[in-house]
Amino acid sequence: MGSFMGSLGEAAGLIMALDADLLEIIGLSLRVTLTAVAAACLIGLPLGAVVGALRFPGRSLAGLVLNALMGLPPVVVGLMVYMMLSATGPLGVLGLLYTPTAMIIAQTILVTPIVAALTRQVVEDLHTDYAEQFASLEVRPFDRVVALLWDARLSLLTVALAGFGRAVAEVGAVIIVGGNINHVTRVMTTTIALETSKGNLEFALALGVVLLVIALVVNGAVMTFRASAARMTYA
Amino acid sequence: MLETEINVGAPAAAWREAAPPEALLQARGLCFEGGGKRLIDGIDIDIRAGRRTIVMGANGTGKSLLLRLLHGLIRPTKGEVLWRGRPLDRRGRHAQAMVFQRPVMLRRSVLANLRFALAVRGFTGSERSVREAEAMERARLEGLATRPARVLSAGEQQRLAVARALACAPRVLFLDEPTASLDPVSTHAVEQLIREAHADGVTIVLATHDAGQARRLGDDLIFMHAGRVAETGCASHVLNTPRSEAARAWLEGRLYLDSSS
Numbered sequence: 317m318g319s320f321m322g323s324l325g326e327a328a329g330l331i332m333a334l335d336a337d338l339l340e341i342i343g344l345s346l347r348v349t350l351t352a353v354a355a356a357c358l359i360g361l362p363l364g365a366v367v368g369a370l371r372f373p374g375r376s377l378a379g380l381v382l383n384a385l386m387g388l389p390p391v392v393v394g395l396m397v398y399m400m401l402s403a404t405g406p407l408g409v410l411g412l413l414y415t416p417t418a419m420i421i422a423q424t425i426l427v428t429p430i431v432a433a434l435t436r437q438v439v440e441d442l443h444t445d446y447a448e449q450f451a452s453l454e455v456r457p458f459d460r461v462v463a464l465l466w467d468a469r470l471s472l473l474t475v476a477l478a479g480f481g482r483a484v485a486e487v488g489a490v491i492i493v494g495g496n497i498n499h500v501t502r503v504m505t506t507t508i509a510l511e512t513s514k515g516n517l518e519f520a521l522a523l524g525v526v527l528l529v530i531a532l533v534v535n536g537a538v539m540t541f542r543a544s545a546a547r548m549t550y551a
Numbered sequence: 552m553l554e555t556e557i558n559v560g561a562p563a564a565a566w567r568e569a570a571p572p573e574a575l576l577q578a579r580g581l582c583f584e585g586g587g588k589r590l591i592d593g594i595d596i597d598i599r600a601g602r603r604t605i606v607m608g609a610n611g612t613g614k615s616l617l618l619r620l621l622h623g624l625i626r627p628t629k630g631e632v633l634w635r636g637r638p639l640d641r642r643g644r645h646a647q648a649m650v651f652q653r654p655v656m657l658r659r660s661v662l663a664n665l666r667f668a669l670a671v672r673g674f675t676g677s678e679r680s681v682r683e684a685e686a687m688e689r690a691r692l693e694g695l696a697t698r699p700a701r702v703l704s705a706g707e708q709q710r711l712a713v714a715r716a717l718a719c720a721p722r723v724l725f726l727d728e729p730t731a732s733l734d735p736v737s738t739h740a741v742e743q744l745i746r747e748a749h750a751d752g753v754t755i756v757l758a759t760h761d762a763g764q765a766r767r768l769g770d771d772l773i774f775m776h777a778g779r780v781a782e783t784g785c786a787s788h789v790l791n792t793p794r795s796e797a798a799r800a801w802l803e804g805r806l807y808l809d810s811s812s
Contacts, residue, residue, distance in 0.1 A: 446657070448619075448649075448651060448655065449651070449655035449657075451624050452622065452648065453668055453671050454641070454644060454645065454671070455671045456671070463667065467657055467659065468658075
């Protein structure tokens with residue numbers, strides 16, 4: 317217990333001192349995670365809305381696949397992206413392996429099914445409310461999807477948060493495709509794993525605390541915004 | 552011209568002769584099955600242009616289902632719906648609007664609800680603005696334009712739903728028990744909107760189980776029982792001198808159960 321408290325004190329010292337290495341790692345983590353979540357939302361929101369709102373052959377299968385893909389093992393995704401981007405892989409020519417871009421690609425693949433599957437559920441529930449009115453007004457499929465996404469926007473913030481949670485805590489895929497290279501692809505989670513294995517618990521703990529604080533701040537900010545926006549527009 | 556499934560007496564025949572000829576909507580041999588049960592069973596009716604047709608009957612007799620079939624929201628298992636003598640198509644559906652028992656309010660402001668309906672129906676620019684203003688005035692919701700539609704009272708929401716439907720300039724307005732959950736004041740306001748729409752030439756098809764409302768608003772009446780038309784005719788005539796046992800029992804407040812119900 318004393319050792320833990322001592323490590324925690326030293327971790328607080330590193331954070332308060334705004335350690336340059338620490339800030340670099342935090343910055344890269346946020347860049348990779350936020351970019352991946354944004355990309356996943358760009359793909360997953362319309363994809364989920366289409367599956368949730370429209371009727372087409374194979375729709376049930378599409379929903380099933382989206383749900384199943386939510387449980388994609390990160391190391392498997394990391395391995396697949398690695399093989400695609402490695403020098404002998406089909407996209408090796410792009411030279412993206414061991415770069416933040418490769419990490420963003422891997423995280424986007426992991427987060428997109430989560431965003432799409434949860435969006436499908438949110439949109440499907442809302443569409444149940446709207447279906448007859450839409451049918452009566454003869455709303456076209458594209459307009460349906462846009463309208464449902466817009467009207468469900470506050471619920472979809474929570475969906476994006478779930479994606480953020482998955483991405484920011486992810487380590488398996490990014491360590492495979494990023495390589496955890498110092499000053500290049502080292503992010504919070506990979507650093508925590510590395511520093512723990514080296515016995516540098518203070519630095520690992522400092523990053524752990526920062527990770528928790530970031531998750532709390534982002535969630536708090538989004539939930540506060542959601543609550544006030546809901547009062548203004550929904551009820 | 553309305554078809555009946557029971558014998559039509561002399562007063563009903565007189566009503567038939569006095570009826571204007573144009574049938575805007577017709578159901579021919581309309582059947583609908585669900586859950587292995589025939590819920591609508593061989594309905595033949597005409598909805599005449601410019602009239603207020605009341606579809607009446609107990610809960611579960613198929614009133615709402617009939618309205619949805621006529622509006623094209625669901626496909627009949629058998630039979631067909633004709634719009635001006637031809638199978639109901641996109642053009643026919645475009646000339647119709649429907650208001651549901653529980654008003655469907657989008658998660659938007661009052662004005663945005665109107666704007667959405669008008670936009671998807673192809674109204675743009677100044678015409679849309681004019682229709683929005685008219686609808687707000689018609690529903691007497693001018694001061695609530697930016698209010699989220701879902702925080703309105705039940706009566707205000709239903710007025711908005713009716714105004715939204717009318718803003719799209721329908722020739723036929725279907726109303727599925729629009730006042731079933733409203734107090735008398737709100738009911739009066741919605742009925743007033745229906746009267747105004749009818750005065751503007753909109754054909755009204757209203758499902759209700761309220762005999763008072765049927766008297767206040769009805770020109771023609773279709774009385775349904777167990778998925779069939781039990782009786783049709785001039786509303787006041789059917790309400791005053793019902794000939795079918797189902798209608799008579801209903802209007803006298805008796806329980807009427809038969810083997811088909």
